[in-house]
Amino acid sequence: MLEAKLAEASVLKKLLDAIKELVTDANFECSEEGITLQAMDNSHVALVAVKLVQNGFKKYRCDRPMPLGVNVGSLTKVLKCAKDDDICTLRAADEADVLNLVYEAKNSDRISSYDLKLMDIDAETLGIPKTSYEARIVLSSAEFTRIVRDLSLLGDSVRIEVSKEGVRFASDGEAANGNVLLKGRGPIGKVDRGPQGDDEDEEDGDGVKKEKKHEDDDDEDEAGEEEEGGKKKDKAKVKKEKSDDGDVEMDEDEDEIQPDEDGEEEKEDEEDEDGDGDGKKRKKKSKSSPKPAKKAKTVPSSKSKKGKAKADDGDDDDDEAVIIQMNSHVSLTFSLKYLVNFSKSSNLVKRVELYMSNDVPLLVSYDFGQGYIRYYLAPKIGDD
Amino acid sequence: MLEAKLAEASVLKKLLDAIKELVTDANFECSEEGITLQAMDNSHVALVAVKLVQNGFKKYRCDRPMPLGVNVGSLTKVLKCAKDDDICTLRAADEADVLNLVYEAKNSDRISSYDLKLMDIDAETLGIPKTSYEARIVLSSAEFTRIVRDLSLLGDSVRIEVSKEGVRFASDGEAANGNVLLKGRGPIGKVDRGPQGDDEDEEDGDGVKKEKKHEDDDDEDEAGEEEEGGKKKDKAKVKKEKSDDGDVEMDEDEDEIQPDEDGEEEKEDEEDEDGDGDGKKRKKKSKSSPKPAKKAKTVPSSKSKKGKAKADDGDDDDDEAVIIQMNSHVSLTFSLKYLVNFSKSSNLVKRVELYMSNDVPLLVSYDFGQGYIRYYLAPKIGDD
DNA sequence: TCCGTTATTG
């Protein structure tokens, strides 16, 4: 038996709007931890993974794991019948063949109830790509949308290149070629966060080599780069790279940046679980407990994003700052069509995270408070 | 000779926008009382009746009745040439074959003049359905629009059911079933207004029977339910039904709720023709002269609507309150396609009134100050 | 109120 109450139907509406063109049918896997969905797009080029964590619900109960097979288009229609601020309750009995959605107007007297027919969907085995990456970029989701949309006017694919220069998005088209370079706020750091909410140290990647792995410096000073560590430091520290640039080496494993598989930790970072203060204080925390146990394993967890949003109190519009972390030079080419599609999720949250390693699928992660939506996209073969 | 000057062209523009998809050609019947139009939709399933009352015009003169046959599409085009706030004057000579429309910019120096070719249209005999109903619902026109639009995503038809629970709109579709329940403000009253601006008494319909006719109680207390009677009372009186519920019986004729055929009375109710006070005071009036001469015959006159808007001074957002009046349980099924079309008129006025009786066409009435647009739609046969 | 997207018609 499932009963999940969302304070605002809008989250669900946005999520389904985001995936409805990618996926036609999918299983919503409900369990004690929350609800997840994983599906390949119809052409099996992209993979979407959605998670709604249990504590993101106003009320959540799921006695035993149950997959709810839904037609995404139908669910989208049903969700269109909800107003954004309606309280939305999902219910499904064990073995039920319908999912019941109830919308209650905040102010009272309208109650709508919808029964969506469920279907059996083969739980296709989805290989979630590797979870550690050579590079991580965090930027405004709106800016990401703009970049891929702009470039999609010129060509079909985009080469994303992370170097000490910053991140470059480049597309070649018949009529014109174009590229966008994002400099990143402060020095380019190698790692920004630990997957579990630990604080990682960073080194700046300014001394990027043209080939992979090299230049990993572990000065935590550079940590200023990380979202939490501190915007404030960034300014002061920019280009504070030690002499170590160029001769760094990190364990492949440890230095890799990886997304947090668990959406829950975010809470900690985000809502100052630490109890040491509000989110902004966290910045302090980062500094205090800075020496990282390990210097890599960055996770794109919601925490990261969240942490950032809050931690970035300091200077200016944090939402606009670009954070670049890189262990080694990365250059990959992707289909813009998919990236444009992914960027629809930007209405869920202000920041998006990109994780990349050469020859490995790109991970585009939108972590919102109550969960995340992540997209994996295989690079085009002939990438430079 | 006709000369009719409207202070704002927008009214006419909206009216024609509303009917242009339903009707291709129609006669504008001009007489001393104003201008009316009645037409069946092309498939003869729905009927539209528009009235612009004489005193809704800034200036009105019509020496003798004259039908002006126009192509609605053409008139719509001509009206698109008017700005919303232009002063719009319609002129037609006796026996003329053109209708002249002049638009004067409020502030001055632009005067546009258009001559629309007229045509002879057979005055088809339109049977306006019965004018008394078992149930009346008044709600936000925007909400009505939303409900029918939402449900139209799921299925082709909607079952509208009025019971003591409230009004339920339900639609079954291939992928999902859905329903919206509106609770109504305060207790469900049987009758709310007399057609002529008389004060009717009401009883609440809480003790509704499953079959028609029954439960008519004449306690004026319940009158609080009516729009004029008073929102204020509603809160206090909710469920104040006397013991009489359940054993009422009303004359079929007298208890029926019917739309006001005359657009003018509204003025009386609305603008305190009685001169005993302003609209709000009217509430008082209702109570003072409560013992109804007759207890039914409710009319959907504009007065009703208007009265409500004003009478509903009390509590909250009157525009959102749902008013339900019912003599007996009603359940009918209608084509959503038409209802969606009707709901285009919601840009004319904030409230819409629905009148229903079993096995009889639904009346959807938008009464704006200067007249009304009403739609009649036959129920689908197999309705429960 | 204007722009973009979607659906319908030719």
Next chain:
DNA sequence: CAATAACGGA
């Protein structure tokens, strides 16, 4: 398959 109109969203 393309163009036009309608509907929905920003």
